[in-house]
Amino acid sequence: MTNTAFNTACELIDAENALDPNIELYQSVSFPKELLYSDRMFEKLMNFEPDAPEEVKIASKAQHICRWKIARDSYPMDRVGYLKWREDLKKFHAKTTADILEKVGYDAAFIARVTFLIEKKQLKKDAGTQLLEDVICLVFLEFYLDPFVQKHDREKMKNIILKTWNKMSEKGHQHALKLPYSVENLQLIKEAIGA
Template sequence: MTPFEKAITWIDAENAQDPNHETYQSETYPKELLYSNRMYQRLLDFQPDASEAVRVATKAQHICRWKMPRESYPMDRVGYLKWREDLKKFHAQTTAGILVDAGYPQEFIDRVSFLIEKKLLKKDAETQLLEDVICLVFLEFYFDPFVQKHDREKMKNIILKTWNKMSEAGHQAALKINFSDSNLDLIKEALGL
């Protein structure tokens, strides 16, 4: 196996241990394994020639996320932001350990960590690519459950924040997602389209 094949196999093996499950199209999956697969497939659809570092970062974006539950931090804005920052470092470190074992050089490992930690968003093209994929996966698979849980004004705020993180190419891809009529109306209203 190549270092890439080892890394992807081992990332999948870690995510397959997620005790949380999600059912999709009548099949049940470990939640983070399903998320990882969705991320990777969306990357291949959106930018098939993405670098190996971006492909690894995409697979590992949420690696072992269940080990740092949101509830282990204060349930306020400060607690949320601290959790998000700690998660990025945790995902990067967990992935780095796998990449060392897979035989990657330190320079490659550092690059993947840089991407997972989403450094220089809007300035680094590959960090932006990863963020676009994250936003597209959210909009395609996780947006509707958010709509069910939050009021219209909060959702409009979430849409705007998501949109502002994306590139123009990300915006174009997002508008091609097969949203329900009501969700598409909500998105257009939030964006003033």
């Protein structure tokens, strides 16, 4: 596909995410929450794997597209409800992205591949899914770990970190240990992974 199609797809994904009514403050600037997340995902991918395939680039930008449209509290507030919400979100993100890619002129095989990636199929077996998952985990550790630390006790946090760690590749682990954490959070990570 041409660069123009890729750029147009990215612009359309950004336009959707810019509609997020939830605002996040970062370095004293207000951003629509999912637009900021999308930018972080893409930047982290380019930093982690500059030669990533085009379908992974698009999947990284669209990972949470229009996430606010399916509220967590519209599902039962238990583990089963949480897992159902996550599953429905993946399908919704994939479908929303597929519609954009079709509009831009991507072929069915490319769209199917992006859908496969956003739905995180065959983690640990598929190189593209693993790459996307590494980036998701790295973005979580760099930008979203601290808010979690404020909300949960130490043991729960160690459990969350270990689950995140176990989803990552060895390359992801190497990269994760070089992220700019606070001294306390780096200590917490090391305790969680037994380093």
